[in-house]
Amino acid sequence: MIRKKVRPPRNLVLVMGDQLDGQSAAFDGFDPVNDIILMMELREEADNIPQNKRRIAFFFAAMRHFCEEQRALGRTVLYSELDEPGNVGSFAGEVQRRFSQIKPDGAVIVLEPGDYRVRESLEALDLPIQFREDRHFLCSREDFVAMREEQPTMILETFYRAMRVKHDILMNGDKPVGGQWNFDKDNRKSFGRNGPPLLPPKPTFKPDEITGDVLALVERCFPDNPGSLARFDLPVTREHALQALDDFVRYRLPEFGRYQDAMAGGQPFLFHSVLSGPLNLHLLNPREVLDAVLDNPSNAPLNAVEGFVRQVLGWREWVRGIYWHLMPDYAERNALDADLPVPRFYWTGETDMRCLAEAIGHTIHHAYAHHIERLMVLGQFCLLLGVRPYDVHRWHMSMFWDAIDWVSLPNTLGMSQHGDGGVMGTKPYCASGAYIDRMSDHCGRCRYDPQQSIGDRACPFTTLYWDFLARHQERLAGNTRMRGPFMNLARKDPEEMQQIRDRAVMLRETLTAETFLPEPGQA
Known part of the structure; x- marks a missing residue:
């Protein structure tokens, strides 16, 4: 008997969790007979930072539904579930393992990743990688x-x-x-x-059965x-x-x-x-x-x-x-030389500051907070406190269901933390507690008074706002959009300013005494 030689697959089309579009450029010329889709749930991506359960579930559930949709179209999908035997857990390792299994005679086709780190991992592989432009965006x-x-x-x-x-x-x-x-x-x-x-x-x-399985996982x-x-x-x-x-x-x-x-x-x-x-x-x-x-x-x-x-x-x-x-130098920027960690209460919501308790509570329970909560409450407090910009980004990536590296990094490091020195925004987004009082109902239910900067009832936002201006006056004095705030700072009584500075030091020491975020690269 003469056995017919089985022809190897042509291309391996890698679809990542933020590329769930069956009409993307990765599928241009896709042949359901000769091409195979690869999708992967990876420990490396799920626990490199302590991510919100809701965020992980959203990604995995969306990925599994997309997988089933592609199979229903007659396309072959290799899907690595998180806890299945053989899944090596790392991005590069799992791509290499699957490529070696099926031995395609073409290329690994992948849409432009949304994460610079992922692109570097792919480029480092000794495999024929073919990147394709992501048509999803309106500006290439x-x-x-x-x-x-x-x-x-x-x-x-x-x-x-x-x-x-x-x-x-x-x-x-x-x-x-x-x-x-x-x-x-x-x-x-x-x-x-x-x-x-x-x-x-x-x-x-x-949740349907697919999503239910993910929630249990x-x-x-x-x-x-x-x-x-x-x-x-x-x-x-x-x-x-x-x-x-x-x-x-x-x-x-x-x-x-x-x-x-x-x-x-x-x-x-x-x-x-x-x-x-x-x-x-x-x-x-x-x-x-x-x-x-x-x-x-x-x-x-x-x-x-x-x-x-x-x-x-x-x-x-x-x-x-x-x-x-x-990128990649952008991730290292820290124009204001901020050096503190993200406070632990950003993961627990255990704070007596009402605005932060509300925004963090929304984040914990829904993996979501709207843009003003992210910018003018969560982000601004880290800015005023002096948190490392990249750590704010990592917290953002940890906690929000919609966070992708390309969108999170400029929004956190650049816009909310002014870590890029003015690329994203021409001035730091800083304000006293009066702004939060004007735009919300939080202050009326808070033990702190947004009008006070010293004393037991002083709003930490207000104290840290004046301290922020004083600490960065020399650095930001030339910014014309900061002229008004610095004029107000100049009117402050020197003795009051010293009390503000002393209280700000105390706040920074006590609020960042504990943190939850591991150092980059640690689980």
């Missing part, structure tokens, strides 16, 4: 570099306007719809004494991690993601604009879209999200529509461009 890495070369001092607003023109979004010829490029002044309303208006319920998605393998899987309801499929998008544009977009910077106790979602997770895992495409908002089925006002467009078309694309343009 090459186009971003060209724009920066043409305008080296380009800021977000310049970039955003160029993107509006390029994609003909909210344009009337060569002019912006409504006669102005942004409506920031209309989008900074607080809820006032009456609190938020009637809030529409956020859509929820009941996470509880079994990561029992001591922060966070909770109780009432897990995240959108882990493309169908879920489309339902979440439709819900946002119909019911929450009209109030999103004016209240996007407001905070309220016990309300983690308010009028925010909560679409960053599905977007960052490629379950949604940014263009379809923008189109849904521009279709505007709820007849939302222009300030709401433009405010959301700016987040997706402007900020999201800008952040990715900065990341890939400046």
Whole structure:
């Protein structure tokens, strides 16, 4: 009997957890007969930092659903589950193991990773790796570099306007719809004494059998991690993601604009879209999200529509461009020489500062906090305290379900910590407790007084704000946007300032005496 020789597979298409798009460039020319998909759940990725259980479950559940969807299309998928025998647990090791098993005679095809570290790991392998451009984004890495070369001092607003023109979004010829490029002044309303208006319920998605298996896996393998899987309801499929998008544009977009910077106790979602997770895992495409908002089925006002467009078309694309343009050195930047660890209570929420307890509580229980909580509460407190910028990024990656390296690093190290010296934002995002009092209802239920900077009832934000200005006056004095704060600092009585400085030293020593985050590279 003459045995027919079995032909080896052609290409191994590597699909990572944040690339769940069956129409991506990785599948261009895909042959279901000769090509194989590889997906991997890895210990190295799941426990290199103590991640929120909800974050791990979101990724693994979304990955397993995508795997089943691809198999239903007749595509072959090699899927390495976290605890299956043979899974070596490391990124490079598992790719190498699977490649050796099937011995393809083509290449390992992979979409541009969202993490510089992952790209380095792939490039270090002695395998035929073929990277393909990620069409998910509306500004390619090459186009971003060209724009920066043409305008080296380009800021977000310049970039955003160029993107509006390029994609003909909210344009009337060569002019912006409504006669102005942004409506920031209309989008900074607080809820006032009456609190938020009637809030529409956020859509929820009941776990199916696949997701249930993942929840059990996470509880079994990561029992001591922060966070909770109780009432897990995240959108882990493309169908879920489309339902979440439709819900946002119909019911929450009209109030999103004016209240996007407001905070309220016990309300983690308010009028925010909560679409960053599905977007960052490629379950949604940014263009379809923008189109849904521009279709505007709820007849939302222009300030709401433009405010959301700016987040997706402007900020999201800008952040990715900065990341890939400046990595890997970007991760090492620390313009303010901050050297303290993230306080332990950032993982537990055990603090008597009401605003931080609320924001951290949202983060622990939902693996989510909206952008003002992240920037002006969680991020700002680390900035004022003097936490190492990269540690803030690592905490962010640990705790939020939507965190990917390319989006987290510039937002934390750059924007919230001013660690890049002004690339992401032209000034540090710093304010006293008065800002939080104006934008939330937290201070009225807090033991601290936002107007006081010394004494037992002094708000730590206010104390640390004045200390931050004093510590960095020489470094930031030339920043024209900081002129007002430094003029106010100059009016401070020297004796009061010394008391502020002394109290700030005490706060830094006591609040960072314990930490939870291991050093980079440790589990």
